[in-house]
Amino acid sequence: MNFCLRIALAFTLACGGSPAGARLFDDDAIDELRPAAPVLVEEAEGAASSARDARARGNDAVAREWETLARLKLEAAEAKAARAELEARLATLRDEVSARSQRLAERIAAREALVAERRDTLVRRAALEEAARAFETAEGDERRRNRRRATALGGARLSAALALADRAELIAAAAVALGGAPLPSLSARLAQLRQQEGAVRSEPRGASEAEALANAQALHVEALQRLADARGEASPASCRTFIAMARERGLEAHLRDEGAVLVGSDRLPARIAVLRSMPGPIVVQGSLASRLRRRLGERVQRVGAADASPLVLLPRCTAPRP
Amino acid sequence: MVVVGLALGAFAAGQPAPSRTGERALVLQRRIASLRAEQNAQVDGRLRQAELALQAASTRQESGEREAGERAYRIAEASLDIAASRIENARLRAAIVALERDRIQLEEQQSVVDSAIAAAERALQHEPREVPRSERSAP
DSSP states (O other): OOHHHHHHHHHHHHTTOOOTTOOSSOHHHHHHHTTTOHHHHHHHHHHHHHHHHHHHTTOHHHHHHHHHHHHHHHHHHHHHHHHHHHHHHHHHHHHHHHHHHHHHHHHHHHHHHHHHHHHHHHHHHHHHHHHHHHHHHHHHHHHHHHHHHHHHHHHHHHHHHHHHHHHHHHHHHHHHHTTOOOOTTHHHHHHHHHHHHHHHHHSOOHHHHHHHHHHHHHHHHHHHHHHHHHHSSOOHHHHHHHHHHHHHTTOEEEEETTEEEEEOOTTGGGGHHHHHTSOSOEEEESTHHHHHHHHHGGGEEEESOTTSOOEEEETTOOOOOO | OHHHHHHHHHHHTTSOOOSOOOHHHHHHHHHHHHHHTTOOGGGHHHHHHHHHHHHHHHHHHHTTOHHHHHHHHHHHHHHHHHHHHHHHHHHHHHHHHHHHHHHHHHHHHHHHHHHHHHHHHHHHHHSOOOOOGGGSOOO
């Protein structure tokens, strides 16, 4: 071994050597470390004792090495004691963290239960509110539907009444233009009809609508009668119109050389307005005669036996010549 | 003095190693290598001290200085014990720091969860109570 290495080793091994007679350790510190590292403390004390012996023999170099060893043993004891403290602290912390983790898991479960409970409550309430809203909507729809139905029906009747009234007014005007007599109190009756229409629209009532329609129909029939009276003769066009109207009303009607013929039917008296619109006499055969005479007056002329097949002839309504 | 010793030791480390080492020396060398692999700067001085002591022990043993060699071995072993304990203590401290961090996070989470629970409980208390069907009055 060369000289440098020997010097270095001597310094390293003997570093920190204390002066002769100085105490290596603090007794209190030794006592504190002894429970945690009894073997190391004992070895430190042994090294210190050897150091003292070597110094007593006057061998300072050896004494310094023993002192170094004593300090190292003491430092190892300190490290071991610190390790014991750290391990205890670590164990305590692990227990604490474990307990806190468990507690946290329990609290999270409790929170989730509460959240679920609240969610269920909200869902139930939302469902109830939704059901109530749906019920209200359905109720409103039902009311509106009923109102619409009533209004639609009333509207149809009123429209028919007004159309009839308008037509009656025109027909009556035409009759006057042909020299016929005017309809009595036509303006007042039309005004009354329009008032009825306004009242019915603001508050639909079936009876009022039916009444308005009946009044309009009566007015229309009277106007047709006046027109027929004023004409005296039926034009080919009006005859064709008469036949078409009769067929529309379900009657069997023909236009022949002798005049317009309606084949008798139980439906005829109910459709008397068709006959009112035509001028001239009405020749009736069979059982219808008396019933029509009651409705149309002197214009109806009975022919043939009472049990003959019902037949109606309008002689002034003839087919146009080709 | 330690610094001077280590400086001289560092200079001497470049010299040829002893030709023969005993089994004890091999064990100590392995311990030194193992602890050095931990790369803990706090124990570099102790590892260096152990290396020098081990070299001194080998030298003394070779030169027949058995008692002096034994002291050097024991110094090397004590240095390595200290280094090993410090490394282990550093591990323990790191684990403690991590656990402390976990504990703080758990405390914070617990606080958040507790607040959420309190809020949920308050909300439930203020929810309008649903009247059971049996308690509803007939229209």
